[in-house]
Amino acid sequence: MKLRDLLRIANRNLLRNKLRTFLTIMAIFVGAFTLVMTNALGDGMKDYVENQVKNREGANILFVRKKFETPNSGRKADEPIEYKEKTQDEAGNVVDPNSYSLDITQMESLKKDLPEIKTITPRFDIDGEYITLDGIKKYKLNLGMLSEGIKQKVEVGSTITGTGEIIIPLALGKTFSPDIKTLIGKDVTIAYEVGQSGEIKMMQLKIAGVATKGFMANGNCFVDADSAKRIYEDQHRNSDGFNKFWNFTFQLDTSNDKRIGEIKRKLDEKGFSAETFADQEKRTYDAIGILQIGLNFFAFIALLAASFGIINTLIVAVMERTKEIGLQKALGMGSEKIFLLFTLESILIGFWGAIVGVIGGIIVGTFANILTTAYLSSFEGYSLFSFRLFSIVWVILLVCVIAFLAGVLPAFKASRLNPIEALRYE
Amino acid sequence: MLEAVNLYRTFTSDGVDYEVLKNVNLKINQGECVAIIGKSGSGKSTLMHLLACLDTPTLGRIMFEEQDVSILSEKERNLLRNEKFGFVFQQFFLNGRETVLENVLFPLRIRGMSQYKMIRAGMDALEAVDLKAKEDKKAKDLSGGEKQRVCIARALVGIPKVIFADEPTGNLDSNTGELIEKMLFDLNREKGITLIIVTHDSDLAKKCNRIIELKDGEIIKDKIKKGKKFEEAQKVDELTKTDSGQTSETSITS
Numbered sequence: 001m002k003l004r005d006l007l008r009i010a011n012r013n014l015l016r017n018k019l020r021t022f023l024t025i026m027a028i029f030v031g032a033f034t035l036v037m038t039n040a041l042g043d044g045m046k047d048y049v050e051n052q053v054k055n056r057e058g059a060n061i062l063f064v065r066k067k068f069e070t071p072n073s074g075r076k077a078d079e080p081i082e083y084k085e086k087t088q089d090e091a092g093n094v095v096d097p098n099s100y101s102l103d104i105t106q107m108e109s110l111k112k113d114l115p116e117i118k119t120i121t122p123r124f125d126i127d128g129e130y131i132t133l134d135g136i137k138k139y140k141l142n143l144g145m146l147s148e149g150i151k152q153k154v155e156v157g158s159t160i161t162g163t164g165e166i167i168i169p170l171a172l173g174k175t176f177s178p179d180i181k182t183l184i185g186k187d188v189t190i191a192y193e194v195g196q197s198g199e200i201k202m203m204q205l206k207i208a209g210v211a212t213k214g215f216m217a218n219g220n221c222f223v224d225a226d227s228a229k230r231i232y233e234d235q236h237r238n239s240d241g242f243n244k245f246w247n248f249t250f251q252l253d254t255s256n257d258k259r260i261g262e263i264k265r266k267l268d269e270k271g272f273s274a275e276t277f278a279d280q281e282k283r284t285y286d287a288i289g290i291l292q293i294g295l296n297f298f299a300f301i302a303l304l305a306a307s308f309g310i311i312n313t314l315i316v317a318v319m320e321r322t323k324e325i326g327l328q329k330a331l332g333m334g335s336e337k338i339f340l341l342f343t344l345e346s347i348l349i350g351f352w353g354a355i356v357g358v359i360g361g362i363i364v365g366t367f368a369n370i371l372t373t374a375y376l377s378s379f380e381g382y383s384l385f386s387f388r389l390f391s392i393v394w395v396i397l398l399v400c401v402i403a404f405l406a407g408v409l410p411a412f413k414a415s416r417l418n419p420i421e422a423l424r425y426e
Numbered sequence: 427m428l429e430a431v432n433l434y435r436t437f438t439s440d441g442v443d444y445e446v447l448k449n450v451n452l453k454i455n456q457g458e459c460v461a462i463i464g465k466s467g468s469g470k471s472t473l474m475h476l477l478a479c480l481d482t483p484t485l486g487r488i489m490f491e492e493q494d495v496s497i498l499s500e501k502e503r504n505l506l507r508n509e510k511f512g513f514v515f516q517q518f519f520l521n522g523r524e525t526v527l528e529n530v531l532f533p534l535r536i537r538g539m540s541q542y543k544m545i546r547a548g549m550d551a552l553e554a555v556d557l558k559a560k561e562d563k564k565a566k567d568l569s570g571g572e573k574q575r576v577c578i579a580r581a582l583v584g585i586p587k588v589i590f591a592d593e594p595t596g597n598l599d600s601n602t603g604e605l606i607e608k609m610l611f612d613l614n615r616e617k618g619i620t621l622i623i624v625t626h627d628s629d630l631a632k633k634c635n636r637i638i639e640l641k642d643g644e645i646i647k648d649k650i651k652k653g654k655k656f657e658e659a660q661k662v663d664e665l666t667k668t669d670s671g672q673t674s675e676t677s678i679t680s
Binding site: 001002005012016323324326327328329330331332333334335337419420423 | 475481501504506507508509513517519523524533535537
């Protein structure tokens with residue numbers, strides 16, 4: 001018997017009792033719909049993260065900080081932490097093992113053992129007041145820094161390559177000049193407060209580029225590390241933790257995964273945690289993935305419930321069609337074909353349920369995206385639901401597999417029918 | 427062509443064995459028209475199911491075209507039934523929602539024949555039962571006689587060697603029944619298809635060329651029509667002793 005004929009017969013059988021088939025498909029629809037939505041929610045988050053990070057890159061970059069003592073490093077969560085005496089290193093700096101903030105010279109000493117480290121940039125904590133191009137019109141300034149070695153994607157111009165440079169966000173660039181190309185190489189003036197005194201200091205910087213849209217670059221201006229250092233020193237010279245930093249950016253002379261892995265391992269031994277861009281991304285993805293699995297679990301329960309609907313529908317169908325199955329067998333249709341016929345029917349139920357669920361999900365999700373845009377305006381580039389082809393195909397396949405499994409029992413029952421008994425069946 | 431050798435069939439129900447057929451020996455030749463009669467419970471249906479490869483004997487053998495079919499695999503038996511046998515049942519077993527033609531084509535669909543050849547064969551079969559005009563009617567809209575004619579067309583469409591008819595006129599009024607009988611006998615005569623009719627209708631049985639009567643699972647009479655009268659057929663036990671040349675005596679050439 002040809003598969004096409006079997007499919008046609010399976011379809012006709014499903015159409016015999018349209019209401020029953022419809023209701024069974026609806027049960028599957030609910031499960032498939034939920035699965036599509038939970039996947040889309042996770043994918044929406046992943047898209048957002050991708051948008052955030054895609055503007056920054058640097059394969060040879062490590063983000064380093066002192067390792068936190070976490071409960072899984074052997075210490076109980078509520079166990080008191082032992083105080084460690086402060087020591088001095090060879091250069092005469094005070095080393096406080098109780099603090100997570102570190103001196104730049106302490107970090108520089110790592111270079112001795114790890115010659116792969118090209119530069120070390122601490123994360124300077126800097127604040128801006130305003131930025132102006134013509135000296136008349138001032139705009140509020142959110143200031144950040146770009147550590148050495150990190151590339152910021154730009155619409156025009158280039159990433160920061162030298163000292164005294166700045167990258168401005170796209171919206172600001174367009175405000176300065178509709179033709180943002182003309183801005184490259186021009187000088188801007190930024191202003192910042194010195195200490196708590198209220199004294200304002202100015203700095204002239206050259207526009208290196210206008211940043212491509214993205215989470216970090218949407219409102220922030222970025223300056224080079226040297227300029228950031230100068231601002232930092234002006235702002236923090238008199239404060240407590242001056243020249244102590246929590247976070248450092250290492251630029252390596254290699255972007256080879258294996259060698260970076262080796263460096264990470266060595267840093268780990270010395271009590272530092274080091275992450276690449278890829279690690280950071282993966283960490284976020286893993287968190288989203290776990291959330292997604294959790295959500296999918298509920299959708300899966302809905303599908304499981306629906307699969308009992310399929311079993312029920314098909315068992316009733318087997319009883320109704322006992323005589324017909326008897327005849328089909330008498331006329332030479334093999335048990336395996338009967339089995340195939342019934343599993344095809346259950347797969348078809350699953351398939352249509354999945355298709356309706358996907359269509360319903362996309363419609364509802366698209367509406368939800370439109371409705372939530374206003375609420376999510378601060379998260380530019382974030383859609384609540386994102387529909388990826390891969391996820392959709394995956395949902396359809398999964399539902400079909402579940403439906404097939406649900407069809408196995410009735411199909412087996414049908415295939416085991418004895419033709420003589422079946423023909424005699426009243 | 428179709429032969430039963432020392433056939434036993436035992437059914438077990440609630441731990442009790444029922445011997446439905448006991449030592450049945452039978453030989454049916456190509457082109458014969460055989461009626462299997464007997465009261466209900468005599469084992470006539472079981473005998474037909476065994477001959478038609480729908481069931482397997484507890485003991486003994488079924489030979490079809492010199493081959494022991496009781497040792498065939500399920501797949502081979504399915505193929506045999508599909509290609510060599512046709513079935514006509516008392517209860518029609520048509521799919522009411524499908525068209526007449528689609529019902530007739532079903533055995534060929536199982537066979538996996540090409541669409542073009544299949545439809546030609548289907549139309550030929552419908553022509554043979556005079557239902558060509560109703561090919562696209564739904565089967566449920568037909569009268570009882572028409573339904574049974576569709577069944578005959580379905581039995582015929584695969585060009586079988588044997589047609590098994592289980593009470594073919596049981597659900598029909600006598601006029602329609604006669605039409606169906608005539609149709610079956612014509613097929614037997616004109617196309618040489620061996621006809622095996624299971625019935626308790628003695629009038630129908632008498633129109634066949636051979637009557638096999640069963641009682642309590644045993645053949646008690648096996649009569650062959652000679653002219654207008656029936657005569658006792660040669661015992662199969664004796665047949666098996668003689669060589670094949672002599673067995674041809676029992677074949678019917680009416």
